[in-house]
Amino acid sequence: MRTNRLLTRVAGCLACLYAGIVAVRLSAQAPQTDAPASAPTVALSAGVADGLSGYRFEHGGRAFADLVTLADGSMLLGKAMEWADQVLIFGVDGTPEAIDATNVERIEYRRLARHRAKPDRPDLTVAFIERLPRDQSLHGKVIQEDGVSRLATDPGKVASAPRPGATVTFRVNVLNAGWRASADTTCRILIDGNEIKSARLGPLEPGATTTIDATWAWQEGAKVIRVELAASDAAPEINRWNNTFEDSLRAQAVAVVVARSVLERFRSSPNAVDSFCVEDWVQYQLRCLNALFARSVYPTTPAGVTERVRCDRIVVVDDPEDAAQREQWEAGLRQGGKADGLAEYAAIMIFDRAPSDDSLNYAALKVDWERLKNVCLQLGLVDLMKLDTRPDQCLATDRNGRYVNRQHLYPWPRTLMHTPGGFRLTEIESAYLNRVVGRPRGLQGEYLYALPSKIRVVVRANNGRPLEAVTIDAYQLHGKGEYAGMIAGVGARDPLYSAPTDALGSLTLLDQETPEYTTPNGYSLRANPFGRIASDGSNGLLLLKLAHGTGPEEFHFVRVVDCALAALQGSRDEMVIDIRTRFAAHETPEAQASTAILMDPRDPPRTPATAVWYMGSMRPSRQVDEFRVFRRTSLGGEDIAPWQLVAVKRREDPTSWLRYDGAYWQPLAGTRAGYSADTFFAVSTVDREGRESALASPGFLACQKDALKLAIHRDHAIITLTGDGPTQLLWWDGQVGTQPYGVRNLRFPGYRPAFAGIAINADGRVVITDPVNHLLAFYDDAGELTELIPPREAWPGFASDEPGEFYAPWDVAVDESGRIYVADFANDRVQILDGSGRFTGLVDESAGFRGPHAVAVSNKHLCVTDRDGSRCRVYDISGDSPVFVREIPRLFDADRALVGREGRVYLTGRLAPKHDIGVLVFNPDGDGARFDRVEAESKIDMGKVYSPRGMYFFINALGDDYGYFVNSFPFDVRRVRLDYTPP
Numbered sequence: 001m002r003t004n005r006l007l008t009r010v011a012g013c014l015a016c017l018y019a020g021i022v023a024v025r026l027s028a029q030a031p032q033t034d035a036p037a038s039a040p041t042v043a044l045s046a047g048v049a050d051g052l053s054g055y056r057f058e059h060g061g062r063a064f065a066d067l068v069t070l071a072d073g074s075m076l077l078g079k080a081m082e083w084a085d086q087v088l089i090f091g092v093d094g095t096p097e098a099i100d101a102t103n104v105e106r107i108e109y110r111r112l113a114r115h116r117a118k119p120d121r122p123d124l125t126v127a128f129i130e131r132l133p134r135d136q137s138l139h140g141k142v143i144q145e146d147g148v149s150r151l152a153t154d155p156g157k158v159a160s161a162p163r164p165g166a167t168v169t170f171r172v173n174v175l176n177a178g179w180r181a182s183a184d185t186t187c188r189i190l191i192d193g194n195e196i197k198s199a200r201l202g203p204l205e206p207g208a209t210t211t212i213d214a215t216w217a218w219q220e221g222a223k224v225i226r227v228e229l230a231a232s233d234a235a236p237e238i239n240r241w242n243n244t245f246e247d248s249l250r251a252q253a254v255a256v257v258v259a260r261s262v263l264e265r266f267r268s269s270p271n272a273v274d275s276f277c278v279e280d281w282v283q284y285q286l287r288c289l290n291a292l293f294a295r296s297v298y299p300t301t302p303a304g305v306t307e308r309v310r311c312d313r314i315v316v317v318d319d320p321e322d323a324a325q326r327e328q329w330e331a332g333l334r335q336g337g338k339a340d341g342l343a344e345y346a347a348i349m350i351f352d353r354a355p356s357d358d359s360l361n362y363a364a365l366k367v368d369w370e371r372l373k374n375v376c377l378q379l380g381l382v383d384l385m386k387l388d389t390r391p392d393q394c395l396a397t398d399r400n401g402r403y404v405n406r407q408h409l410y411p412w413p414r415t416l417m418h419t420p421g422g423f424r425l426t427e428i429e430s431a432y433l434n435r436v437v438g439r440p441r442g443l444q445g446e447y448l449y450a451l452p453s454k455i456r457v458v459v460r461a462n463n464g465r466p467l468e469a470v471t472i473d474a475y476q477l478h479g480k481g482e483y484a485g486m487i488a489g490v491g492a493r494d495p496l497y498s499a500p501t502d503a504l505g506s507l508t509l510l511d512q513e514t515p516e517y518t519t520p521n522g523y524s525l526r527a528n529p530f531g532r533i534a535s536d537g538s539n540g541l542l543l544l545k546l547a548h549g550t551g552p553e554e555f556h557f558v559r560v561v562d563c564a565l566a567a568l569q570g571s572r573d574e575m576v577i578d579i580r581t582r583f584a585a586h587e588t589p590e591a592q593a594s595t596a597i598l599m600d601p602r603d604p605p606r607t608p609a610t611a612v613w614y615m616g617s618m619r620p621s622r623q624v625d626e627f628r629v630f631r632r633t634s635l636g637g638e639d640i641a642p643w644q645l646v647a648v649k650r651r652e653d654p655t656s657w658l659r660y661d662g663a664y665w666q667p668l669a670g671t672r673a674g675y676s677a678d679t680f681f682a683v684s685t686v687d688r689e690g691r692e693s694a695l696a697s698p699g700f701l702a703c704q705k706d707a708l709k710l711a712i713h714r715d716h717a718i719i720t721l722t723g724d725g726p727t728q729l730l731w732w733d734g735q736v737g738t739q740p741y742g743v744r745n746l747r748f749p750g751y752r753p754a755f756a757g758i759a760i761n762a763d764g765r766v767v768i769t770d771p772v773n774h775l776l777a778f779y780d781d782a783g784e785l786t787e788l789i790p791p792r793e794a795w796p797g798f799a800s801d802e803p804g805e806f807y808a809p810w811d812v813a814v815d816e817s818g819r820i821y822v823a824d825f826a827n828d829r830v831q832i833l834d835g836s837g838r839f840t841g842l843v844d845e846s847a848g849f850r851g852p853h854a855v856a857v858s859n860k861h862l863c864v865t866d867r868d869g870s871r872c873r874v875y876d877i878s879g880d881s882p883v884f885v886r887e888i889p890r891l892f893d894a895d896r897a898l899v900g901r902e903g904r905v906y907l908t909g910r911l912a913p914k915h916d917i918g919v920l921v922f923n924p925d926g927d928g929a930r931f932d933r934v935e936a937e938s939k940i941d942m943g944k945v946y947s948p949r950g951m952y953f954f955i956n957a958l959g960d961d962y963g964y965f966v967n968s969f970p971f972d973v974r975r976v977r978l979d980y981t982p983p
Contacts, residue, residue: 053083053287055273056241060092062115067108068099080107081272082367084291085422101422102414109365116269118276123178123238124185126227126245127209127279128256128311130171134344135160135253136335138442139378141342146515147480147532148525149443155520158342160440161250162218170196172212172227173314176204177242177267177277183235188228189214191249201229207267222249239275250438251290252346253312254375255333256282257320262351271364281364282311282349289372292416298427300568305425307433309375312345320352346441347378369420376417380436381429382445382537384410384418387559389477389541391635391726391742392753395488396475396495396545398553403783405740406555407635407726408477408487408541409674428565436521445535446523448560452567452575455529455558456508459501459546460578461585462684462692466505470583473498473545474509476530479538483746487543492746492784495545509542509558530560537561543637548583551591551694552682556639582630582643582684584694589624589685592696596737597681597970598659602946611681611699612659623687624651629660630682630695633668634675635726635740641668641675643682643695665703676725677703678740697736700970702727707966709811709854709896709950710973711758711766717973718766719950719966720755728755732966732973743783750795751788753777757811757855759952762818762835769809769822773797776812776822776837789837801827804839811896813855813862815877821862823852830855830864832882843882847873856896858953858978859961861885863897863905872897872907886927893917896951898963900979905929906963908948917947919965919976941975943967948974 057079064079068089076099078089087104088096137160141153162168172189176182185201189212197214204210229243237243258278266278273284286309293305315332317325327339333348335341349371377383391405398404414423425433432447461467473495477487489495501507512531518524525533530540540560547553556579566575584591598610611629629647632638647660665679682698705723710732718741719730731741743766745751754772761767765786766779774797778787790805792798799807807826814820818835821843830843830852843849843864854865860878865871872894875882886905888897894909903924910917911931919940922929937944947968954962954975961978 053291054241054244054246055284055287057090057094057096057274058239058241059274060090060094063092064090064115065110067110068104069106069108070099071103071105080109081365082107082288082422084288084295085424087422109362111270111365118179119238120180121178121236121238122176122180122182122204122206122231123242123275123277124182124204124229124231125175125177125239125242125275125277125280126229127173127175127277128283128314129173129225129227129245129247130313131249131253132169132171133159133162134312135346135440136342136344137346137440139343139345140334140442142442142535144535147534148515148517149446149519149535150517151443151520153342155440158440160438164218164220166218167215168218170214170216170225172214173209174201174204174212174229175209175277175279176206177275177280178238179206179276181205182237183232185232186230187212188230190226190228191216191219192222192224193226225249239273242273242275242280247310248290248308251308251310252379252438252441253344254286254309254347254349255345256311256314256349256351257329258282258314258316258351259320259353260316260318262353263316266364269364272366278351279314282314285349285368285372286311286375288367289375292372292422292424293430293433296425296430298430300427301430301434305430305433307379307437309347309379320350343442347375349375367422369416369422373416373420376425376429377444379441380432380444380446381417381425382448382535382540382561384415384426384537384561386479386536386538387477387541387561389487391740392744393477393486394475394543394742395483395486395492395744396473396543396555397493399547401493401782402731403742403744404545404555405635405727405742406487406543406637407675408543408557408637409640409672410559411640411672413674426561426565428561428568431568439521443519443521443535445533445537446519446521448530448533448537448540448564449519449523449525450567451528451530451560451563452571452573454508454574455563455577456506456574457501457544457558457577457579459505459507459583460580462582462694463585464580465585466501466503467548467581467583467585468501468503468505470501470505470507470546470548470581471498472501472507473547474529475543475545477539477541477543479534479536486746487541492744529558530563533560544579546579546581546583548581549694551583551696552698554581554583554638557637579639580642581638582682582695584684584692588691589687589693591685591693592627592683594697594736595681595683595699597699597701598972599946599970600944602968610659610661611683613683613696623689624685625688625690626650626686627658628684628686628692629662630684631662631666632680632682632698633666633677634672635678636672636675640672664701676727678725678727679703699737700730700739702730702738702740702969702971705969705971707949707968707971708756709758709952710964710966711760711952712954712964713760713764713766717952717964717966718758719971719973720758720768721971722756730971732971738971738973741783743779743785745785747785748788751785751792751797752795753785757809757813757823759812759814759820761814761820767812767814767820769806769812770797771808771810771825774799774806774808776806776809776820787837789833799826804831804833804837806831810853811855813857815857815862816860819877821855821857821864823855823864823866825851825853828852841881843875844873844884847884854894854896856898856951856953858898858963859901861899863899863907865891865894865897865907869894869909872905874899874905884927886924886929888922888929889931891920894920895949898951898953898978900961902979904932904979906935906951906976906978908951908965917949918945919948919951919963935976939976941977943972943974945974953978 066080068076189197227245271281331339459470509529511527542558627649630643634641665677667677679701680698682695685693705721708720710719716733729741757769776789810825811823820833852866862875872888874885897907905922919935921932948965962975
């Protein structure tokens with residue numbers, strides 16, 4: 001490396017602050033790959049060697065000092081520029097160093113006044129080259145019929161290229177993007193090095209344009225048109241690189257529509273290629289995409305993608321989104337300027353909003369990957385992000401009839417068609433673009449039709465042998481209809497079909513009938529496991545639920561793009577998917593009943609999570625040799641996040657309980673990093689013959705959560721959580737402990753629920769406060785959303801101080817008569833609704849509530865906690881309206897409170913800031929109360945107490961009163977008997 005290059009590796013963090021810094025964090029575009037970051041590779045960049053770029057850095061004298069932070073923490077200085085799947089760093093001599101984008105953590109574009117100066121010089125550039133007549137496409141001529149994309153025109157009448165010998169006209173649009181009039185200039189136009197025209201251009205004023213037409217007899221096989229602008233050396237320009245321009249003759253035409261304000265704003269600041277015009281920046285965008293095409297090299301595309309795109313024209317309008325203007329410019333892009341004419345473009349890019357002065361520094365220096373992804377969608381590719389789902393989109397159920405909390409994230413996100421960024425296309429996408437090079441565009445996703453004739457799964461037991469009689473239920477991501485965006489079957493809970501594996505552990509996935517159809521490009525749709533494959537790929541995901549014996553069910557995803565890739569790579573007749581499970585083979589030991597998660601004491605930085613299991617009746621048996629502890633991370637399918645062996649525990653007589661101490665969770669890395677670190681632990685039993693049982697019911701740890709409230713509903717508790725991540729509700733019962741729980745919204749399109757307070761309504765429905773959408777949500781026993789109060793038409797919901805409406809409702813309680821009490825947190829009030837949800841009044845308007853966040857009902861009393869947990873007031877609700885009874889002395893971090901039959905008050909909180917949160921008991925004392933005790937752990941049922949929250953009243957079958965609460969992480973449930981008098 002030359003010593004005079006301004007390209008310095010910095011092994012630390014520069015603390016200097018610069019005006020005009022724009023930071024781009026590349027790592028946020030997609031998760032890191034599985035491979036560790038390697039040292040940056042110094043190589044000639046994509047496009048520099050093959051002519052795709054055309055750009056040269058000519059301003060080394062301005063001392064550019066953009067800061068590029070690499071994945072290993074080291075840094076580079078120079079002029080930074082994104083290019084395909086690389087980041088280029090130019091030194092003062094204009095030589096670029098190419099860094100793989102996966103090794104770049106962050107780019108800071110540190111552009112100062114010297115970099116933004118407007119030189120008093122001209123800057124001639126070729127804005128774009130039109131080719132007349134233009135190629136035609138099928139855009140606007142594709143209709144949906146029987147769930148299949150069909151053409152509304154004869155494809156044979158769509159001209160995608162001139163006939164050999166036909167006369168074509170190249171219209172070269174030349175712009176002066178500088179700040180002084182240009183000098184006389186010679187313009188040469190060449191085809192594959194042969195000049196077809198030479199012309200003299202007179203001076204152009206700043207911002208002015210002119211055109212030069214050149215006619216040519218079309219020749220099959222011709223490749224490149226080149227334009228050379230030769231100005232006098234006595235008239236230096238801002239840039240020289242843009243005096244030479246090359247385009248592929250067979251590239252797909254992209255029409256660019258630009259708002260006038262965008263055009264003008266780009267004149268105010270230099271862009272990524274050092275000029276002051278949107279035209280050069282647009283060319284940079286499309287050439288960057290061409291370079292990314294060239295870099296998409298696979299066994300089936302050894303030369304990368306050979307298709308190219310070019311800017312065919314730039315149309316400037318005042319407002320591209322204005323209805324009248326849009327109608328006009330859209331017609332102008334069609335044959336004859338008619339709205340029903342054939343489209344004369346392969347793709348459109350629309351720049352409809354002018355960036356602000358600050359954001360222009362970002363937009364003008366960066367590749368707009370989102371728009372380039374959109375160009376690829378118009379070229380026929382599908383958006384792989386449509387295969388990403390949330391747990392609440394899964395309508396499959398487990399053996400207990402509860403909705404399954406499983407999600408799918410596309411496992412290779414570092415590709416342009418999933419994550420907009422400098423990531424290569426996938427192999428199936430690259431092969432498709434090569435197959436349809438130069439053909440009219442307008443169809444999308446047709447390459448997904450090319451599937452193997454048969455797709456078969458083979459299920460294997462934990463010993464690796466094929467497993468017979470595994471029941472497979474198939475569900476599918478729906479692209480449209482009643483369950484659009486949901487993973488469902490023929491109904492909300494019913495699978496598409498259910499079938500067992502045969503003696504070889506095999507099951508051929510059942511084909512769904514489709515209309516037979518062949519696209520103009522030769523792709524044929526026939527019966528297949530995905531049925532009528534949506535043109536946008538939105539139904540290209542199957543979920544297979546596997547069940548065998550009494551062990552935990554497993555869930556595996558099958559993607560249509562993977563099946564199409566298998567066919568491309570040679571598996572045209574049959575694709576075999578090998579599914580390895582933790583199911584037990586025949587004649588194996590009995591599995592444990594469950595795996596519990598304990599923590600004692602609870603000091604997160606030091607205390608491990610403890611998985612424990614009970615040997616029970618198997619203790620006397622000498623056939624048990626060892627136990628194996630497995631961990632599974634995330635709510636993804638077992639195909640993405642399988643069970644991993646983390647420990648082996650030998651049998652230790654005479655102990656009835658065994659345990660494994662381990663880390664709370666192990667976040668997924670690489671292509672799986674988008675998933676949460678929610679973690680399951682489970683145990684299997686191994687006998688002395690080496691035979692392994694199925695897994696016990698797993699224990700569960702919700703990652704980075706805090707408990708809010710809970711409610712007891714029949715034989716289980718439902719717990720609300722706060723914190724990032726997909727798990728927002730927990731189910732707890734005495735058999736399986738704490739498990740993820742999910743509710744589903746099938747009635748209110750667009751509503752995304754949030755959860756805080758929870759109670760059981762008089763009709764048995766679960767009512768939950770939603771502080772984000774400012775409402776109450778009611779769910780039935782199946783977990784399905786049935787009602788919202790107040791009703792809303794648009795989301796997110798809005799806050800209101802009207803009666804019966806809310807502003808961040810935080811908690812809810814229901815009394816024996818069905819009245820609903822809502823802690824309307826941000827409105828500083830507690831509202832009363834009747835059983836139908838109609839407003840009937842307020843609780844104690846004279847109380848001066850401030851931020852009420854906890855309400856609870858017990859024994860005809862209502863307790864309201866507010867003022868950041870410092871105050872709790874008790875009301876008698878046996879009559880028509882609440883009557884104040886007493887106020888508890890000053891508290892800290894208090895939550896819900898309950899009143900026993902003898903008037904004692906039980907609440908979770910503390911008496912002083914330095915005390916631990918516990919269950920506090922107060923005796924009534926007139927309109928006040930006297931502190932009695934912190935309830936001893938010996939009086940708490942089901943275990944120890946750790947920062948309890950969310951007290952909930954419940955009467956058991958024997959008529960005893962209990963207050964249930966939830967501990968801190970890992971959120972186990974405890975209870976205290978009310979009005980129990982210690983001896």
